[in-house]
Amino acid sequence: MRHVAGALPFDVWVRDSEGTCVYANPAASRRWPGLVGSTARSLEQLDERWGDAHDRALAGEVVRTEGKDALHVTAPIVDDDEITGTVGIRIDSATRGCADESAQVSNELLSMLCDLAPALIGIRAVSGDDIIHVYDNQHAASLFGRTPEQLRGRTESELGVDPNMVSRARDHFRRSLEQRRAPFEIVIPTPRGSRIISGVVAPIDWPDTSRETYAVVGQDVTELRALEAKALLADRIGALGTVIDTLGHELANPAQIAILELERVEAMLTDPPQPDRERAREALRSAIQGVQQMMAVAEDVRTLLRGREHTVDRVDINRIVEATTHLVRSDKATVSLELERVPSIQGRRVQLAQ
Numbered sequence: 196m197r198h199v200a201g202a203l204p205f206d207v208w209v210r211d212s213e214g215t216c217v218y219a220n221p222a223a224s225r226r227w228p229g230l231v232g233s234t235a236r237s238l239e240q241l242d243e244r245w246g247d248a249h250d251r252a253l254a255g256e257v258v259r260t261e262g263k264d265a266l267h268v269t270a271p272i273v274d275d276d277e278i279t280g281t282v283g284i285r286i287d288s289a290t291r292g293c294a295d296e297s298a299q300v301s302n303e304l305l306s307m308l309c310d311l312a313p314a315l316i317g318i319r320a321v322s323g324d325d326i327i328h329v330y331d332n333q334h335a336a337s338l339f340g341r342t343p344e345q346l347r348g349r350t351e352s353e354l355g356v357d358p359n360m361v362s363r364a365r366d367h368f369r370r371s372l373e374q375r376r377a378p379f380e381i382v383i384p385t386p387r388g389s390r391i392i393s394g395v396v397a398p399i400d401w402p403d404t405s406r407e408t409y410a411v412v413g414q415d416v417t418e419l420r421a422l423e424a425k426a427l428l429a430d431r432i433g434a435l436g437t438v439i440d441t442l443g444h445e446l447a448n449p450a451q452i453a454i455l456e457l458e459r460v461e462a463m464l465t466d467p468p469q470p471d472r473e474r475a476r477e478a479l480r481s482a483i484q485g486v487q488q489m490m491a492v493a494e495d496v497r498t499l500l501r502g503r504e505h506t507v508d509r510v511d512i513n514r515i516v517e518a519t520t521h522l523v524r525s526d527k528a529t530v531s532l533e534l535e536r537v538p539s540i541q542g543r544r545v546q547l548a549q
Contacts, residue, residue: 206285209272210234214249223285245269245283252281315392315413318399320406321368325350326361329401329408334415340386357384368409371396379413391417446489453485484514509539 206223210216214234223230234246248258248269255278260267265287272280315338318330328346336343339354346354351361363381371377376397382389394413401408456478513534520532 205287206283208283209280210249210283211280212253212278214246217280226285248283249281253278313414315394315411315415317411318401318408319364319368319411320401320408321365322350322406324361324365325352326364327406328354335411338383338385338390338392367396368398368407371409372398380416389417390415391420446492449485449488449492451485453482453489456482456485508541510542511539512537 203220204222206226207220208216208223208230209218216231216233219227219230245267248260248267251258252269252271255271257271258267258269265285268284269281271278272282313334315335316330316332317328317335320327320329328349328351331339331343331346333343336346339346351364352358360381360383367377367379376395378393378395380391380393382391392413393416394411396409396411399408399410459478460475460482513536516534517532
């Protein structure tokens with residue numbers, strides 16, 4: 196506290212309950228040598244009114260006296276609900292004028308920076324179940340098709356904002372109290388159509404209001420999200436090109452198996468008088484598996500076009516190996532397999548056969 200008071204350009208001093216000055220910052224010490232240790236009425240340079248202000252402050256009053264050359268403020272010091280002394284401040288007219296002018300310039304600069312910033316900047320205050328527009332820069336006001344002056348002091352309900360959106364905004368505000376700031380991304384209906392706004396909200400102390408106040412800083416990412424969606428679509432189209440490039444090969448193999456096995460069944464049922472039923476059943480199973488593989492490839496294409504994740508199933512590795520050997524089997528060649536029983540696994544049947 197002493198470091199803060201010591202850096203102030205105006206006079207600050209502290210008196211105990213007896214009226215003795217126990218602290219004076221450098222500015223006050225330069226103005227009144229001997230201030231520390233004096234009482235409110237003992238120093239010749241001090242007006243009698245200072246003693247009266249000290250007594251009134253000890254009674255719990257904040258005393259403000261504005262003279263021709265300075266503003267005097269005396270306030271009680273409270274410790275555990277007990278007044279233990281007073282603090283006095285003197286700001287001369289020149290310093291006060293410079294401070295007021297600096298504050299005005301700072302506010303103008305801040306407003307200018309907010310208006311020039313490419314972001315949407317707003318200050319919001321919570322009023323019961325509603326939200327008040329304390330400040331909006333040009334970009335934020337344009338979302339509502341209004342000027343900053345037309346929005347100032349208006350509530351969301353007065354502006355026709357959907358109550359559900361107001362409720363979600365209050366949820367973001369409460370979350371920012373816990374996290375110091377909370378990110379958000381919302382879709383806002385505007386006169387220009389729906390816009391996607393992404394940003395952060397944070398609690399702040401704002402002058403001239405005792406309500407909960409929050410700063411909202413965001414940017415319009417509507418076009419960015421549209422570009423991202425187009426990029427994702429381009430990736431899918433590129434992947435689809437790869438699938439189409441191999442689609443003929445993927446469909447040709449199981450189709451060839453199905454045709455060969457169906458021809459085999461046809462020969463078994465027409466040529467010999469006693470067809471081998473077991474071989475016929477095996478050929479039919481192979482044909483069915485070939486058609487299933489073609490259906491799986493077609494499903495892969497549909498999955499890719501819809502942007503969904505590929506699903507996996509429990510598959511029998513031995514059955515896949517048996518089906519794959521039909522690619523090299525013919526009437527003049529025999530393939531023998533000796534397969535041990537193995538547990539089924541999670542996978543995609545087409546990719547494993549490939």
